[in-house]
Amino acid sequence: MRIYQSQKLNLREKSVVFIDWANVYGWHLRVEPKTLFKYLKKHSQIELINFYFGTDNNEKSQNFIKQMQKIGYIVNTKAVKYIVVGKVANTLIKKRKCDFDIEICMSVYDCLTKDYQSFIFFSGDGDLAPIYKYLIEKGKQVIVVFEKGHVGREVWEIKKGLFKTRLSYLNIDKKIIPQK
Secondary structure, eight states: OOOOSSBOOOOOSSEEEEEEHHHHHTSSEEEOHHHHHHHHHTSTTEEEEEEEOOBOSSHHHHHHHHHHHHHTOEEEOOBOEEEEEEEETTEEEEEEEOOOHHHHHHHHHHHHTTTOOEEEEEOOOGGGHHHHHHHHHTTOEEEEEEOTTOSOHHHHTOOSSEEEEEGGGBOOOSOEEEOO
């Protein structure tokens, strides 16, 4: 697949966006949520912008969710789980876990009943490959936005019907922040 340094979204009518923020936040380049929302709203075909992010029991997390709602995102959230991944001395090492694969798929099916034609995913998660294939079989336009090193093999191997582009190649205001 050839990737160009500057790409724009050419959407069909009635489009929907799914942003798995935990995946996007982990990319080496990160766009500010407000900048991303403004970029997406420039496309008149986009009717829904879904934002998926887990809620922790701390004020910072809850304020972030409120801020995303204020920006205009349709926020989908649930409680974060912590999984023990190790133990050092007598201290448990826990990893934050909050997958939204099922919730995203349920939203996709809901959008199919409402005749959406374009489905844009900000996630390179290979677990979503089956829903991409399903949408392609249904004749839908499917776009996956990812960043280098953050796209699953299962997604990369879909050769027909799936448009793949890097976040850094989209014509978003250049307020992309390198991750430290």
